[in-house]
Amino acid sequence: MGLHQDKNEQDYSQPIVSFSLGLAATFLMGGLQRSDPVHKLNLRHGDVLVFGGPDRLRYHGISSVARPSDNQSISARLNFTFRRVS
Numbered sequence: 001m002g003l004h005q006d007k008n009e010q011d012y013s014q015p016i017v018s019f020s021l022g023l024a025a026t027f028l029m030g031g032l033q034r035s036d037p038v039h040k041l042n043l044r045h046g047d048v049l050v051f052g053g054p055d056r057l058r059y060h061g062i063s064s065v066a067r068p069s070d071n072q073s074i075s076a077r078l079n080f081t082f083r084r085v086s
């Protein structure tokens with residue numbers, strides 16, 4: 001999932017709440033312009049990201065998902081993103 005803003009919702013006053021499960025992933029958190037520098041975060045199983053207020057419309061995305069290791073029973077990544085749409 002490339003860099004994008006979550007801006008299909010009508011109400012930006014409510015935060016985006018994102019739960020990551022399974023394989024780790026590299027998350028990119030940028031600024032309010034697509035061309036702004038991005039910070040890389042390693043999201044692991046159980047991590048929760050909340051972005052609201054002045055950060056609500058930051059560009060963000062996933063650049064890669066880790067490969068499962070041989071001793072890992074999980075072979076996929078799941079993301080649950082909660083947003084208020086109206």
Ligand SMILES: O=C(O)CCC(=O)C(=O)O
Binds near residue numbers: 018020062079
């Ligand atoms: O998979 C993720 O951690 C990000 C998901 C996301 O940005 C979205 O669903 O809008």
Ligand SMILES: [Mn+2]
Binds near residue numbers: 004
């Ligand atoms: Mn998003």
